[in-house]
Amino acid sequence: MSDALTFIDTNLGRFREELNEFLRIPSISAKSEYDDETSRSAEWLASRMREAGLEVEVLATEGHPIVLGEWRGAGANAPTVLVYGHYDVQPPEPLELWTSPPFEPTEREGRIYARGSADDKGQLYMHVKALEAHLATSGSLPVNVVVLAEGEEEVGSPNLVPFVDAHLERLACDVVVISDTGMFAEGLPSILFSLRGLAYFEIHVHGARSDLHSGEFGGSVMNPGNALSQIIASLHDDQGRIALPGFYDDVVEWDAETRAQIAALPHSDDETREELGVAALAGEQGFSTLERLWIRPTCDVNGMLCGYTDEGAKTVLPNHAMAKVSFRLVPDQSGAKVKELLEAHLRNVTPAGVTWELKELHGGRPWKARIEGPYFDAAAEALEEAFGTKPVPMGGGGSIPIVVEFEERLHAPALLLGFSLPGCNLHAPNEWLSVENFEKGIGALALLYDKLGAHAAD
């Protein structure tokens, strides 16, 4: 094991250069004009995984391909670890807000700035390098490993569940390890106890046959922009709660222990406020900020477009308005139910004179972890050894829809430990990954593989 850690230390420079190569490929899964780059990203990753010592296949799906790497030398008695990650990234817009170009990784103040550095290429690549460290030094691993890297996580993983269902035997495992999350704070490694689900929609409001002159028609027809605003405003009440009737029916109340653990974490609303540059935090009355993020659902506008938005004053009465609106869900909410509630609400609140249309873009189920047992212990030890401090349990405000699907289909628990840091601009301009976490994280993962083998043998 110490050989593997030495190997990592010795090769960090090369690992960094390789990561930069990976980050330079604009594998934007949401945009079809980047399909070739997304494929190239998969092939590039497959080559590096082969060099690390895995047997690798790039498997076509109806969308972007899945890269599957395997090493099964630990034998039938050793546990099998399924490592899941994704090589696709979010669109980088708005480009003008990036200090350095999104697909030209740039180091500043100990951070690697690039789209995908934290989410998830950087973290996925840490696993590849941890595996390489073992295989290059001892020629072996204490566990069997299957690495599954998909290229559609950022568009809702439409082809992953069918893929899992079609390869249940090949993917059979004892534990699923995912590094696509963050640490609670710098120097404070963390293991996740929850993830929120997602129900992402486009609401379209249609008015007249064509755009109208706002002078010639203003006041006599319902304006889709005004109507859409009314609709969106009606999604919350004045307590910051989501106003769809029945929305909270399936929201589980968390146990006092978890809420106490959350309350015990080092968190300052004032610091968060200052970091974000806002005068006040906001949200659902009766819950703390971390509770609002981790154990309560929410509803956000992700985008909105209507009429004329360029320079100057165009006196148009637009005939169409669109908003991208997403709900973060908590156990036991389901996207299908939320869609029904939203449709019922749209029928109720949409003013006369316009029509609505609801498009479901993607969704994912919320998740609640089992944070105990040998795999959890292995992770806790590996993180403590690599970072010099015990990991804390934390919730995840984001969504990794596949987690629940893996657990149900493979009958294996998921272990979520990641290395991005608060403020790392996930899905925003200037996304970054800490250089220190990239380096310590590879060590932590190498230790994790070691301890997963040891704990399973207990």
Place this chain on the structure above:
Amino acid sequence: MSDALTFIDTNLGRFREELNEFLRIPSISAKSEYDDETSRSAEWLASRMREAGLEVEVLATEGHPIVLGEWRGAGANAPTVLVYGHYDVQPPEPLELWTSPPFEPTEREGRIYARGSADDKGQLYMHVKALEAHLATSGSLPVNVVVLAEGEEEVGSPNLVPFVDAHLERLACDVVVISDTGMFAEGLPSILFSLRGLAYFEIHVHGARSDLHSGEFGGSVMNPGNALSQIIASLHDDQGRIALPGFYDDVVEWDAETRAQIAALPHSDDETREELGVAALAGEQGFSTLERLWIRPTCDVNGMLCGYTDEGAKTVLPNHAMAKVSFRLVPDQSGAKVKELLEAHLRNVTPAGVTWELKELHGGRPWKARIEGPYFDAAAEALEEAFGTKPVPMGGGGSIPIVVEFEERLHAPALLLGFSLPGCNLHAPNEWLSVENFEKGIGALALLYDKLGAHAAD
């Protein structure tokens, strides 16, 4: 006079070709990248006005130039007519909704489709051709004429009032004639009794320092998109009235006679609904559709932009949202007062955790006409003779801010008679002008010049 009308008949083909040339120049005043084209449009117009027999200057302003054409051969005892129009046009977006390109005039079913065909190049050019018809046939006009064509009407005429103030003697006149409006219906010529004013704003809502991940932060901060929707929704009450406290204080109630004239016009809500393709009309309770359009103020979203609006699902919590919102004003409202009321309202309703910013884009005062006297009689006769039916009085829902300014500064009444038709897509894709109205309108204007001279001599 009959020579002039014969001349018009004979030259209609050439007039049409010239108009097409005029319409091909994309003189989009709101967009600085079209500044050269806007200038070219002014020069082109000046050349045609010279050919018509006017003395013409293209006068620089701080923005787009003003084209001034003069013919003063009628002598000091004849009345002087100031003809006002504009050679700039609205932006053509959204381009994909145009059946034929906006700057490639195309005739279909008796209509000339092009940006500016109705608003206002086509109508302005009709005046030029009516003047040419007189000067080419009799070498003279019964009135002195000053034609003032500006290139900034679509951006609020920022340099026109200073220009008028600087040229009061040169622009001195007995009546201002403007053809930048429409007829109440096909075959039914009209003279305007009112115009609404305009107060056009951009409301910006700012949140965190940068865009955030909607999973990592959703539920803990106020979303500018949601906040903007709340703000816009709060601008109306459930009676369709504008909910800014004090907004209606300066709205004059119109007299019973005018309301009776409005009620007597041939109008069908059902037909309007069907033409527009909406299930219901909307607006302020207690007023008819025409009243809502002509004598009541309104508030419309003209554009809205926030976050990610491209293909796919980006889970971003945007840090900025913008709406273009404009109010149509009626006598005696003022844009300055509305701005104050809106600012007070924004202070009241903007939720904690975001900040607002209000930009005033442009405005214009509402207008109420004097529809009696010799000039009105001249217009009524000219229209009846050209179209074979008495003109009706109608209100204007749109704004021509300069009308009030002309009247006040030049101490002359404004006479608004125009030739566009309902449904002609002003400020929208597929703007058109009726070929028949272009042709009859030139005749009507030639008759108008004749009768303005005759009535003044009464």
